[in-house]
Amino acid sequence: MTNEDLKTDKQKRLLDSGFKLFTENGIVNTSIQNIVDQAKMAKGTFYLYFKDKYELRDVLVARKSKKLFTDAIKSLKKNYIENFEDQIIYIINYVIDELTKNQLLLAFISKNLSWGVYHETLVKIYDKNEPDKDAFNELREMFLDGIKKNNIKIKNPDVTLFMIIELVSATAFNAITYKKPLSIEEYKPYLYSTIRLMLRNEN
Amino acid sequence: MTNEDLKTDKQKRLLDSGFKLFTENGIVNTSIQNIVDQAKMAKGTFYLYFKDKYELRDVLVARKSKKLFTDAIKSLKKNYIENFEDQIIYIINYVIDELTKNQLLLAFISKNLSWGVYHETLVKIYDKNEPDKDAFNELREMFLDGIKKNNIKIKNPDVTLFMIIELVSATAFNAITYKKPLSIEEYKPYLYSTIRLMLRNEN
Amino acid sequence: MTNEDLKTDKQKRLLDSGFKLFTENGIVNTSIQNIVDQAKMAKGTFYLYFKDKYELRDVLVARKSKKLFTDAIKSLKKNYIENFEDQIIYIINYVIDELTKNQLLLAFISKNLSWGVYHETLVKIYDKNEPDKDAFNELREMFLDGIKKNNIKIKNPDVTLFMIIELVSATAFNAITYKKPLSIEEYKPYLYSTIRLMLRNEN
Amino acid sequence: MTNEDLKTDKQKRLLDSGFKLFTENGIVNTSIQNIVDQAKMAKGTFYLYFKDKYELRDVLVARKSKKLFTDAIKSLKKNYIENFEDQIIYIINYVIDELTKNQLLLAFISKNLSWGVYHETLVKIYDKNEPDKDAFNELREMFLDGIKKNNIKIKNPDVTLFMIIELVSATAFNAITYKKPLSIEEYKPYLYSTIRLMLRNEN
DNA sequence: GATGAATGAGCATTCATTCAT
DNA sequence: CATGAATGAATGCTCATTCAT
Numbered sequence: 140m141t142n143e144d145l146k147t148d149k150q151k152r153l154l155d156s157g158f159k160l161f162t163e164n165g166i167v168n169t170s171i172q173n174i175v176d177q178a179k180m181a182k183g184t185f186y187l188y189f190k191d192k193y194e195l196r197d198v199l200v201a202r203k204s205k206k207l208f209t210d211a212i213k214s215l216k217k218n219y220i221e222n223f224e225d226q227i228i229y230i231i232n233y234v235i236d237e238l239t240k241n242q243l244l245l246a247f248i249s250k251n252l253s254w255g256v257y258h259e260t261l262v263k264i265y266d267k268n269e270p271d272k273d274a275f276n277e278l279r280e281m282f283l284d285g286i287k288k289n290n291i292k293i294k295n296p297d298v299t300l301f302m303i304i305e306l307v308s309a310t311a312f313n314a315i316t317y318k319k320p321l322s323i324e325e326y327k328p329y330l331y332s333t334i335r336l337m338l339r340n341e342n
Numbered sequence: 343m344t345n346e347d348l349k350t351d352k353q354k355r356l357l358d359s360g361f362k363l364f365t366e367n368g369i370v371n372t373s374i375q376n377i378v379d380q381a382k383m384a385k386g387t388f389y390l391y392f393k394d395k396y397e398l399r400d401v402l403v404a405r406k407s408k409k410l411f412t413d414a415i416k417s418l419k420k421n422y423i424e425n426f427e428d429q430i431i432y433i434i435n436y437v438i439d440e441l442t443k444n445q446l447l448l449a450f451i452s453k454n455l456s457w458g459v460y461h462e463t464l465v466k467i468y469d470k471n472e473p474d475k476d477a478f479n480e481l482r483e484m485f486l487d488g489i490k491k492n493n494i495k496i497k498n499p500d501v502t503l504f505m506i507i508e509l510v511s512a513t514a515f516n517a518i519t520y521k522k523p524l525s526i527e528e529y530k531p532y533l534y535s536t537i538r539l540m541l542r543n544e545n
Numbered sequence: 546m547t548n549e550d551l552k553t554d555k556q557k558r559l560l561d562s563g564f565k566l567f568t569e570n571g572i573v574n575t576s577i578q579n580i581v582d583q584a585k586m587a588k589g590t591f592y593l594y595f596k597d598k599y600e601l602r603d604v605l606v607a608r609k610s611k612k613l614f615t616d617a618i619k620s621l622k623k624n625y626i627e628n629f630e631d632q633i634i635y636i637i638n639y640v641i642d643e644l645t646k647n648q649l650l651l652a653f654i655s656k657n658l659s660w661g662v663y664h665e666t667l668v669k670i671y672d673k674n675e676p677d678k679d680a681f682n683e684l685r686e687m688f689l690d691g692i693k694k695n696n697i698k699i700k701n702p703d704v705t706l707f708m709i710i711e712l713v714s715a716t717a718f719n720a721i722t723y724k725k726p727l728s729i730e731e732y733k734p735y736l737y738s739t740i741r742l743m744l745r746n747e748n
Numbered sequence: 749m750t751n752e753d754l755k756t757d758k759q760k761r762l763l764d765s766g767f768k769l770f771t772e773n774g775i776v777n778t779s780i781q782n783i784v785d786q787a788k789m790a791k792g793t794f795y796l797y798f799k800d801k802y803e804l805r806d807v808l809v810a811r812k813s814k815k816l817f818t819d820a821i822k823s824l825k826k827n828y829i830e831n832f833e834d835q836i837i838y839i840i841n842y843v844i845d846e847l848t849k850n851q852l853l854l855a856f857i858s859k860n861l862s863w864g865v866y867h868e869t870l871v872k873i874y875d876k877n878e879p880d881k882d883a884f885n886e887l888r889e890m891f892l893d894g895i896k897k898n899n900i901k902i903k904n905p906d907v908t909l910f911m912i913i914e915l916v917s918a919t920a921f922n923a924i925t926y927k928k929p930l931s932i933e934e935y936k937p938y939l940y941s942t943i944r945l946m947l948r949n950e951n
Numbered sequence: 952g953a954t955g956a957a958t959g960a961g962c963a964t965t966c967a968t969t970c971a972t
Numbered sequence: 973c974a975t976g977a978a979t980g981a982a983t984g985c986t987c988a989t990t991c992a993t
Contacts, residue, residue: 589985964983
């Protein structure tokens with residue numbers, strides 16, 4: 140086993156332990172000691188890989204959400220959906236379904252992504268000077284591409300994408316987690332109908 | 343001064359001190375000691391009025407957001423706006439402007455309301471079994487009333503209101519705080535256009 | 546027992562424990578935990594009285610050295626020594642004898658007073674704008690007074706006092722602790738002879 | 749390059765790095781990691797050359813102070829000063845000037861030499877059973893030689909030298925660093941006058 | 952009710968040292 | 973010789989909570 144493998148192994152174990160504990164008990168209630176105990180290594184080792192537990196969280200959020208979008212796009216490509224609106228709905232539906240299946244992941248991402256890292260990350264999407272930095276970028280490329288190819292008239296596609304993402308994030312969390320105002324399955328038709336509307340709004 | 347007054351006075355001082363310190367330094371960085379120092383009373387006294395600082399926060403969030411909506415509706419009533427859509431936009435615009443003026447309040451409410459108390463609170467709006475409990479209820483009454491009186495065809499008004507509120511909360515925070523994807527003033531036309539669309543969507 | 550007494554009691558116990566542990570094991574090897582264990586109280590209590598162990602040390606150095614000089618002057622006054630030079634020698638001899646008897650105190654004061662607090666303290670002696678601040682001041686008053694009354698011609702008495710104090714501190718520590726170059730008793734004649742010389746040097 | 753050279757090279761780099769970091773940040777605030785980073789080598793390598801950072805410090809203090817005295821004596825020899833007292837003053841003045849120019853060195857030597865290694869080192873000067881061990885010895889030889897050749901009547905030259913060295917160390921540090929009671933230049937006349945007095949004191 | 956001294960569990964972080972490679 | 977990943981003991985400090993007055 141090479142040094143490089145060892146390093147990756149430890150880091151991976153820390154990420155896994157962190158994710159398990161963060162989702163189960165929350166970040167505030169998870170100590171470095173908990174994490175290294177779970178990962179079966181010494182406390183000091185943690186600091187060889189992460190500055191503190193918040194850096195671990197940030198890496199985790201970035202990886203988990205990147206995977207979510209990557210998987211969604213991968214799945215889309217397998218399904219040869221022609222219509223642009225349908226493609227967008229497909230992606231959103233895929234992500235919603237994944238998060239419904241894994242509600243600990245949903246809680247983790249929602250809590251930490253949205254009001255912490257998320258805005259820093261998301262903000263970069265709209266910042267044209269920092270392209271290709273994260274998971275959302277591929278989505279954005281796809282979105283802009285689709286609009287162009289389909290000759291869709293939207294004044295500011297970035298703003299539309301922004302509104303769609305935020306609307307989905309905020310409302311899906313409520314619907315999945317609290318089934319309020321409706322269960323996610325009941326809510327989907329309203330959401331998708333609204334999104335189609337937004338995609339047709341030339342502003 | 344009666345004992346009752348004293349109790350109210352102390353409680354008020356704790357709320358004021360808590361709000362000042364929470365907005366300035368964040369909740370995590372505010373200790374009970376900080377709060378009672380600011381409120382000029384003894385540490386033990388805190389526990390006569392609140393279980394812990396999170397209970398203080400919850401009361402604060404409820405009061406501050408209630409005030410925001412109450413003020414908005416009060417202001418609306420002074421302005422005799424006839425059109426229903428315009429009324430909704432007026433309220434949203436009022437709240438956005440208030441939060442733009444007071445960004446510490448915005449950060450406080452966003453951070454604590456949305457992903458903590460907020461969902462518990464908001465959820466109650468859509469829970470018809472718990473009416474008249476909070477600030478959002480008056481808004482909801484007004485909303486449902488307007489739809490009825492104006493003979494607007496919306497399949498599930500609660501869902502529409504839910505989507506509007508969530509969309510505004512999530513996107514306005516970004517726009518005000520980070521000016522991403524646009525500054526709040528640049529963003530407003532897109533937002534209001536989308537809301538009008540949603541109000542016309544019969545689903 | 547009043548609150549004031551209680552407070553003094555805890556503080557006193559911390560001072561006593563700190564002195565015992567500092568002299569026995571050194572400051573670096575003494576932890577807050579050690580101190581509170583010795584003082585039989587909780588760790589947090591330490592922080593009610595001192596910022597950290599260095600503040601405890603500073604208070605200790607100030608108190609111990611103040612006591613040394615105060616005792617010396619008190620003893621001098623009981624002995625009605627007429628001659629000024631003899632008075633100075635008496636004081637120095639008193640302090641040297643005390644430190645010889647209590648070498649832990651000597652080590653503690655030498656190590657911490659000289660290269661830490663000491664210079665801040667000592668420096669104030671020579672700073673006429675900050676009088677009456679510490680233990681050395683009474684000595685200085687006495688010294689200046691004696692020079693005046695005895696019509697001794699010294700160009701800058703503060704400089705002379707400074708040199709005497711530093712010479713005594715530095716050399717007595719060596720002589721007492723290491724008996725190098727001579728034991729303190731063998732060394733005393735040389736030291737006192739030199740001091741008498743300095744007191745007669747008009748510069 | 750032989751292995752021996754390599755060893756010397758690494759050791760030299762460690763000494764240089766240690767000196768830089770000790771003087772800039774203090775010993776307590778300098779970690780082994782800092783030292784090897786600065787020296788551009790691996791952590792484990794440190795332990796091939798030094799037991800710990802205190803051994804590194806001791807070597808450093810010995811080398812730096814040896815150099816100071818060696819340079820002073822070398823400079824003296826170039827200047828053909830006849831008079832013995834003048835020679836002594838010349839040396840002291842040389843050292844004071846060097847330390848005034850390089851106050852980081854002064855602080856480092858004062859802090860570590862005087863109240864740690866120094867006394868162990870200095871003590872050896874007066875210990876006739878351990879001659880030729882360090883930098884002070886050449887000085888001592890010169891001192892004893894001068895006294896003999898000039899037929900100076902001093903009862904115990906080692907004691908006189910001891911007092912002079914200690915007086916200079918202690919007071920010059922204060923004068924240079926804090927300008928108390930006087931700046932070093934103002935203080936010099938008093939100091940040198942006193943030293944001349946001591947050299948004439950037959951005891 | 953009001954006080955604030957006392958508590959002590961709890962945690963992040965550092966760092967000297969080891970040792971397999 | 974040289975490396976540097978891994979270790980885990982050690983410790984300063986915070987702070988919510990209690991309770992005797």
